[in-house]
Amino acid sequence: MLGGTVFLGRRVVEAALAAGHEVTLFNRGKSNPGLFAGTGRVEQLHGDRDGGLAPLAGRRWDVAVDTSGYLPRAVRQSARLLADAVERYVFVSSISVYAERRPGIDEHARLATIADESVEEVTGETYGALKALCEREVEAALPGRAISVRAGLIVGADDQSDRFTYWPRRLARGGEVLAPGRPERPVQIVDARDLAAWMLRVAEAGGQGAYNATGPERVLTMREVLETCRDVAATAAEFTWIPDEWLLEAGAGPWLELPLWVPENERFAGFMEVDCRRAIAAGLRFRPLAETVRETLAWDAALPAEAREQPRAGMAPEREAALLASWPASRQSATAPPAQR
Numbered sequence: 544m545l546g547g548t549v550f551l552g553r554r555v556v557e558a559a560l561a562a563g564h565e566v567t568l569f570n571r572g573k574s575n576p577g578l579f580a581g582t583g584r585v586e587q588l589h590g591d592r593d594g595g596l597a598p599l600a601g602r603r604w605d606v607a608v609d610t611s612g613y614l615p616r617a618v619r620q621s622a623r624l625l626a627d628a629v630e631r632y633v634f635v636s637s638i639s640v641y642a643e644r645r646p647g648i649d650e651h652a653r654l655a656t657i658a659d660e661s662v663e664e665v666t667g668e669t670y671g672a673l674k675a676l677c678e679r680e681v682e683a684a685l686p687g688r689a690i691s692v693r694a695g696l697i698v699g700a701d702d703q704s705d706r707f708t709y710w711p712r713r714l715a716r717g718g719e720v721l722a723p724g725r726p727e728r729p730v731q732i733v734d735a736r737d738l739a740a741w742m743l744r745v746a747e748a749g750g751q752g753a754y755n756a757t758g759p760e761r762v763l764t765m766r767e768v769l770e771t772c773r774d775v776a777a778t779a780a781e782f783t784w785i786p787d788e789w790l791l792e793a794g795a796g797p798w799l800e801l802p803l804w805v806p807e808n809e810r811f812a813g814f815m816e817v818d819c820r821r822a823i824a825a826g827l828r829f830r831p832l833a834e835t836v837r838e839t840l841a842w843d844a845a846l847p848a849e850a851r852e853q854p855r856a857g858m859a860p861e862r863e864a865a866l867l868a869s870w871p872a873s874r875q876s877a878t879a880p881p882a883q884r
Contacts, residue, residue, distance in 0.1 A: 639671035695757025709857030
């Protein structure tokens, strides 16, 4: 494991231990350093993936799982060093690698490129292209033995990005909730535990190539996400659905200020309508959304108060209240009726 103590990497280690594997962690020893101490089947090696890989030399493992690669140069170093040391190299990439966005995009679509491939500043503009270059480096080092996991939004307990946690937390607070966009707009997410377990299974089965790995296996709507959060939190929250155009004119920020919300326009076309049939055919399975919400709420409730008071994503309560107060439509027309079940 290149990483292994934070969020997805942590879940991979837990899944590996549950399956009876022995695990070697290679990281800097800074995040949750004592997490797996005392398990008896976890070896800790400390170093730096950028120029400090010496502790990995001369060893052998069945599989390498890389959850922490963002720069092609650094990924090249680990992939080349481990090429003769492992049977499979699983690299966690992103659905952001695609050059275009359209509904139903699959693994054969054109990948993003960058004019200067030596760029090492990870931004919203460079992230996808750099991940695509990282994939290229792994495949070049281990031809036919590389697995690129093009993940979507990974969610669940221990996710400190707040890009999903915002909604269970917000619905637990109750009251009138600003619900962005069209209620039936598709949403794609994958629980970290489901993704981790599948990554191990596909490596064990000898998988190769790229897999779009998000979910679920059916159409999940924004309405269902919010209603599930409300049901699990057991609050009497009421939704006021506000359309994309008005939110954009009001300066609301897609994705980070209002998590899971991306306007249904040309810029974001197909953003959460990725074709994941290849991963599903290879065994990717999804737990019930309510279970993910319940685990996320329990984890969030145990966090220190300051962590919840200074979130990394999500709309501040006073900002939400101001937008709701200025929304011009009548409450009767703005609030969507309950879904027909």
